[in-house]
Amino acid sequence: MLQHDRLFIGGDWVAPAGTGTIDVISPHTEEIVGRVPDGTPADMDRAVEAARHAFDHGPWPRMTMAERAEVVGRLAGLYAARQAEMAELITREMGSPITFSQLAQAPQPLGMLQYYSALGATFAVEDERPGVFGPVVVRREPVGVVAAVVPWNVPQFVIMTKLAPALVAGCAIVIKPAPETPLDAYPLAEMIREAGIPEGVVNIVAAGREAGEHLVAHPGVDKVAFTGSTAAGRRIGAICGERLKRCSLELGGKSAAIILDDCDLNAAMGFLSIASLMNNGQACVAQTRILASASRYEEVVQAVADMVAGQQVGDPSDPATGIGPLVARRQQERVEGYIRSGIEEGAKPVVGGLDRPRDRGWYVAPTVFAGVTNDMRVAREEIFGPVLAVIPYRDEEDAVRIANDSDYGLSGSVWTADTDHGMDIARRVRTGTYGVNLMNTMDPSTPFGGFKASGIGRELGPEGLSSYLEYKSIARLG
Incomplete structure (x- = not known):
């Protein structure tokens, strides 16, 4: 069992203010695999104070962006050497299949470090524009302390x-x-120290909701960056709005994959197995609504059912596993509640259902519902588990209407033999990311975020960097 008794604050490992601990429980074995301090509001105060001092008085904001980018590049080099460790640790603490951890959980963070290191080396902090009374310098400055x-x-x-x-x-x-999932932050903190990032620039405190809300509302915080449920995002947005605090919110999704009549189903299912079921279905971008035309509906239902039934369910550390356990018992019960709701509303489970595939661990049966209408809970609410709903449409206009008939707008896809036509469909669906014959994989160089209840703001790409900058216009005469 991994045990840590310190928090990373002010560039050092410090004793927590309280005595509470967080037990990290394996979703596969239901045994404790780690223990860390449970951060308190007092710990958050100390972390914000360290960050505030580092920003207001330290060297980091006063370095050039290219100099900071070079340090981030060093951090990327250290991260690259520990990718395997990070992948195994994430699988251990939250049940992500090891193949997904090795393909995404560890490599994608590395890719972001590398991307922003390269972007920062050439990014223009100032540019000059013609103004009414003379030239105006537009300057970009860091937003401050971020939670x-x-x-x-x-x-x-x-x-x-x-x-x-x-x-x-x-x-x-x-x-x-x-x-x-507090365990993976500890090797990251070690790398931050080794990379030479100044004291107090990065602080890490694992904690629950009370300490988290204290951090969000802290007057020493200039911007909040949140990823999580839409319900929690609304609460955070309200706190930030009251205090005129900058915030970016990356929230939930209920994305639709539109299967057009000319689609090669065999080819599409290989991609959809990832797009719909990645990370045991615990992904905000998962394509959990499968839209099929009435003329091919039964064929699509069978193809999706075969794809899901072909997934090996079991030990997430086994490379052959396609679907592992859910993160916690509450998540298992939540997803089973949605499966029960689908049955009660008249949808038919053609694969899966309420029989658990294993006696131990927080597993649910991967489930495919047929006979789903877009007003059912399984079609409207984010389930965050391996549950797919196949919904019929009359024609393409109806397919686009159903795809857009959602409180969310985070991701989506269309599957067709005609990619140009697929692009036409993509332009009509109101989501922040989209794929034609693939899933948008959140490329570090392109903006990621959602429409409607899927959030506010964008991460990744130059747009993601801009969200951590304030813009200042400096006019001069003569």
Whole structure:
């Protein structure tokens, strides 16, 4: 069992203010695999104070962006050497299949460090524009102290969507990992020290909701960057709105994959197995609504059912496993509640259902529902588990209407033999990311975020860096 008794504050390992601990429980064995301190509001105060001092008086914001980018590049080099360790640790603490951890949980954070290091080396901090009375210098300055509140499903990925651009921008940051997945933040803290990032620029305090809300509302925090549920995002947005505090919110999704009649189903299912079921279905971008035309509906249902039934369910550390356990018992019960709701509303489970595939561990049966209408709960609410709903449509207009008939707008896809026509469909669906014959994989160089209840703001790309910058216009005469 991994045990840590310190928090990373002010560039050092310090004793927590309280005596509470967080037990990290394996979703596969239901045994304790780690223990860390449970951060308190007093710990958050100390972390914000360290970040505030580093920003207001330290060297980091006063370095050039290119100099900071070079340090971030060193951090990327250290991260590259520990990718395997990070992948195994995330699988151990939250049940992500090891193949997914090796392909995404660890490599994508590394890619973001590398991208922002390269971007910062050439990014223009100032540019001059003609003004009414003479030239105006438009300057970009770091927003200040950032509170990064991150979820458990892709912990390092989400940390890095905030940490990498915030560092390059010149901010100081307090990271609050989720209590389900605090272990992977410890090797990250070690790498931050080794990379030579100044004391107090990065602080990491794992904690629950009370300490997290204290951090969000802290007057020493200039910006909050949050990824998580839409319900929590509304609460955080309200707190930030009351205090006129900058915030970016990356929230939930209920994305639709539109299967057009000319689609090669065999080819599409290989991609959809990832797009719909990645990370045991615990992904905000998962394509959990499968839209099929009435003329091919039964064929699509069978193809999706075969794809899901072909997934090996079991030990997430086994490379052959396609679907592992859910992160916690409450998540298992939540997803089973949605399966029960689908049955009660008249949908038919053609694969899966309420029989658990294993007696031990927080597993649910991967489930495919047929006979779903878009007003059912399984079609409207984010389930965050391996549950897919196949919904019929009359024609393409109806397919686009159903795809857009959602409170969310985070991701989506269309599957067709005609990619140009697929692009036409993509332009009509109101989501922040989209794929034609693939899933948009959140490329570090392109903006990621959502429409409607899927959030506010964008991460990744130059747009993600801009969200950690304030813009100042300096006019001069003569």
